[in-house]
Amino acid sequence: MSIDVDQYWSQVPHADDDENAGATIVRKARPSRRTMFKSIGVLGGALALNIVSALPPSRANRAEAAVGNEYTNCAGYDNFSGYNDNSKICVGAPYSKSHCGGDGWFLRGSGTCWNSYATKACGNGMTKRNAWRWKFGSTPYRCADGYVATCDGSTVLRICSWPNP
Structure with a gap:
């Protein structure tokens, strides 16, 4: 068919x-x-x-200050260069107010590629504490120690320098 x-x-x-x-x-x-x-x-x-x-880490994760203990003077650092001639606020490491929380203690926090935490580093042969007070000019400061670690594996000592009358 x-x-x-x-x-x-x-x-x-x-x-x-x-x-x-x-x-x-x-x-x-x-x-x-x-x-x-x-x-x-x-x-x-x-x-x-x-x-x-997409938010920056500073908005997504706030750092807080780590309250510690301090010396009421320079804790054995009197003769260190910078203190002996009143030319530095804090000695021992780079210092900045940006490492401090609102109360003048070292920041504790983390972000995308950083982590910061307080430590007991000051004392120079004495019992170690988190910070010491130092008078720079006529303003007393708290110099609080801490570490900042980054993604490249480096960990560096930094100091929070906060005017603390």
Whole structure:
């Protein structure tokens, strides 16, 4: 039985023919309401995590000061260069107010590529403490010791220098 090409195409239904309109129904799959809400929730959570991960560490993780104990004088550092001529606020390591918390103690905290913590380093042959007081000019300061570690593996001693009248 042979069918020529014209006969074959005459038997194939056309989509716009009324008599064939209901012959084959193709339904598009629609997700349920629950699936839609789950998808929106997952996408919203992912977006929120992306936004939080883009925040600088200073906003995401606040450092706090580590309150310790201190000497009421320079604890044996009287003759160190800088103290003996009143040319430095603190000696022993680089010092800055940026290493201090609001109460004048060394910051304890961490971020993307840093970690800082207080230590008992001062004492120079005496019982070690976290800090000592020193008068620079007419202003008394607290010099509090601590370490800052970075992602490259280095750990350096730093000093919090805080005017502490």
